[in-house]
């Protein structure tokens with residue numbers, strides 16, 4: 747399990763507000779095994795497949811998150827508007843984004859269940875932005891997250907933005923999830 751709050755760098759994929767779990771991974775795709783090495787790749791292939799094409803990558807949309815028959819995205823950091831991960835409690839939502847190669851999400855706000863699934867499952871790091879950055883970043887921008895500040899650096903636009911500290915979930919994120927954290931802290935046997 748990688749240290750989830752280390753320096754995360756990669757290309758941005760921008761989304762709007764209220765991206766729900768059915769847009770992230772439509773219910774029809776909840777049939778694949780998450781433990782079978784080959785089947786689990788399909789979660790990456792269909793990640794964000796429920797996002798309306800007109801909103802995919804914004805501002806004028808129609809930017810594919812996954813190209814062709816690939817199961818991994820060229821993008822590593824999602825920058826979205828408010829209320830990311832709303833809707834159902836499916837853990838497949840953060841899981842499919844991790845399988846597709848997403849390391850972190852930046853949004854002003856999250857649905858609580860999606861946020862905790864992301865952290866506790868060690869799937870990806872959900873950073874809260876200070877304000878909505880979905881119009882300050884463009885899909886394809888080269889980003890880097892400095893966890894020490896924390897801050898988002900946009901190397902393409904030569905800008906930087908404050909992020910809210912991870913706070914109480916930092917130790918769980920750094921451990922790579924709640925089970926690793928529980929073993930590390932002796933809450934459960936190693």
Ligand SMILES: CC(C)[C@@](O)(CC(=O)O)C(=O)O
Pocket residue numbers: 773776833834835836
């Ligand atoms: C059980 C799962 C398929 C669920 O029904 C759970 C939920 O609705 O929170 C979903 O749609 O994600």
